[in-house]
Amino acid sequence: RKLYFVGDLPDTFHTHTKIQEAGTHLRVELRDSSGSRVEIGPECSAKVRLAVLKGDFDVDPSADWTKGEFKKNVVQPRKDKGPLLKGKSEIYLSKGVADVTDIVFTDNSKATRSGTFRLGAELVNGVAREAVSEKDFKVKEHRLNMGPLSLDSDTCRLNNIGEKIAQRLADEKIRTVQDFLQLYHANPNALKKILGMSENKMSEIAKSAKLCLTKEHYLYNYETEGVHLVLDCVFNVEGVTFKGQTSQAYESLDGAQKELVNKLRAHAFETRDQLPRTCVLTEQIP
Known part of the structure; x- marks a missing residue:
């Protein structure tokens, strides 16, 4: 019997960020010699321990390796860094499958020879070949450090x-x-x-x-209808002028006017690189 990872891994994770936030949908499956999931018996509900492996532990997922080879490639945490994985690093199979969620890497992968990690999984009790992710990946420092x-x-x-x-x-x-x-x-x-x-x-x-947000504004003119929009730096409508009338707030417009303005705003977004800009406050724009 063998454990397998099912699902794609991204090229990069960030430390202290849950793996699902990287768009990862990963699970562990226990399969028999025919490749079918093991759904009955004591091992189909066994506890699985996740591990961080060296990125150069490049193996064919269908091959066999010894438990010793697997253990040899487990990455040890750097001094004073604590466990490399935090969160749900031990999970239980249910009918031979378990989702891998709510785990975070606590350190980057730069210290390894390959500069990358792989993910591994093993049964805590029971006999089954361990899982090794097909893909290696980088772990970079958390984005808040940027x-x-x-x-x-x-x-x-x-x-x-x-x-x-x-x-x-x-x-x-x-x-x-x-x-x-x-x-x-x-x-x-x-x-x-x-x-x-x-x-x-x-x-x-x-x-x-x-x-x-900044004080930058975009100016959009739709000459055909005589409509002029003042948009803030992220395209909130801060002022609307219809055919030379006094500037109005978006909230004061009726339904038909808002519908027109929303269409013009969407068009303004498509041409935003060509729009004139100003840092003058809305109330100072005639």
Whole structure:
């Protein structure tokens, strides 16, 4: 019988960040010689211990290795650093499978010869070949050690934005915190689709990111309808002027006007690199 990891691992984790926040959906399975999951018998509910392995322990997942080889490749924590894994490093199988969640790496992988780690799993009691992740990965220092968050920060600095989600955002040209917040206000449905998460969770991310706003504003003119918008640095509408009228607050508009303004704001986002900018406060803009 053999343990296997099922699921993809990212190229990079950050210390003190739960692995699921990197977009990882990983589980451990116990399989018999035919490759079928073991769902009956005492071992199908056994305790599994997770371990950090050296990245150069490069083995074929279908091969066999000795327990001694596995133990030899377990990474020992650096002096005064404590265990390399914290959280749910011991989990129980249920019908031969268990999810791997709520574990964090406490140290980076730079000290190893390969500069990377692998993840391992073994039965605490019982006989089964250990699991070794097919892919090795880097562990970098926690993003909070990179200085304060700013609008120019990469999206992976945001809470709950792991490497995979950050890559999906980058594929849509959303690379910075400012890009993220601008799309959040200009087209929240598009952002929600990219993130693949609930509206509440998306709102929590946006709320935490708004601590780094600046006084920069964008000016958008739609000459056909005679509409002029003043947008803050993350595309909140701070002023609307219709055909030469006095500037109005977004909250004072009726439903039809808000619908028009939202469409124009979405278009403004698509052309944001060409929009004129100013650091003059909204009330000072005629």
